[in-house]
Amino acid sequence: FAIETHPYRAQLARELGAERVFDPTSEDVPALVRDLTSGRGADAGIETSGAPTGPRTLALSLRARGRLAIVAWAGDVEFPPLVPLGLDVFGVWHWNSLTSAHEMWESVRRAGPAIDRLVTHLLPLDDVAAAMDIQDTGACGKIMLLPHAEVDSSVLTDAVVSGVRR
Numbered sequence: 001f002a003i004e005t006h007p008y009r010a011q012l013a014r015e016l017g018a019e020r021v022f023d024p025t026s027e028d029v030p031a032l033v034r035d036l037t038s039g040r041g042a043d044a045g046i047e048t049s050g051a052p053t054g055p056r057t058l059a060l061s062l063r064a065r066g067r068l069a070i071v072a073w074a075g076d077v078e079f080p081p082l083v084p085l086g087l088d089v090f091g092v093w094h095w096n097s098l099t100s101a102h103e104m105w106e107s108v109r110r111a112g113p114a115i116d117r118l119v120t121h122l123l124p125l126d127d128v129a130a131a132m133d134i135q136d137t138g139a140c141g142k143i144m145l146l147p148h149a150e151v152d153s154s155v156l157t158d159a160v161v162s163g164v165r166r
Contacts, residue, residue, distance in 0.1 A: 001042060001059065003029055003049075004136035016114055024053070030060035041066060048072050055079055062087060119144050 001011035002021045010021045019038065022029045033042055047054045050072035059068055060081055069090045070077065082089065082162035108115060120141035123131050131143045 001033060001036070001061075003054070003061075008139040009141065012117070012141050016117060024057050029057050033061040037063070043067070043070070046071060047077075052076075052078055059085060059087060059089075118142050122146060148162070 002010070002018035003024055004010040004013055004021055005023055005025050010023070013021050018030075022032060030041075034040070042061055043063060044067040045058040045062055045067045047058050048071050054072070055068070055070055055077045056079055059082070062068060062085070064086045066085075066087070067088045067090070069092050071092045091095075116128060118141045121131070121134060121143040123143060123145055125145045125147045128145060134140050134143060
């Protein structure tokens with residue numbers, strides 16, 4: 001499942017394999033997730049939006065003893081009472097290369113073409129302001145900033161390349 005309000009990203013989630021994309025502005029996401037999981041709730045969720053109500057919606061969609069990771073960089077977040085839910089909650093803002101590099105690279109290798117599809121824009125690092133503007137529109141997946149503004153065009157898939165030397 002995926003939770004998304006922007007049509008571009010909702011379609012991208014479907015292309016990446018989401019069986020169902022929920023719009024929290026027009027649907028009761030926790031109730032729908034419970035319906036689709038025979039009342040149980042999802043096993044785990046990853047909050048990446050930074051939306052103030054995202055963690056609450058996701059927490060209420062999880063099963064008892066479910067796992068919730070918050071990776072969005074945001075200010076205060078809103079949770080329902082956590083003790084009755086029995087959730088394991090993780091705040092994640094980096095990965096530890098000393099202990100996790102092997103597992104991280106194995107995950108990247110397994111994801112293969114999905115990661116290529118997730119990256120929708122390539123820009124030179126100097127265009128970070130333009131990248132933020134694109135991100136603010138919601139009409140993108142992940143934007144990759146290239147420090148040397150060069151890319152091997154043979155590795156490109158559907159990404160929009162702007163101001164990058166090939």
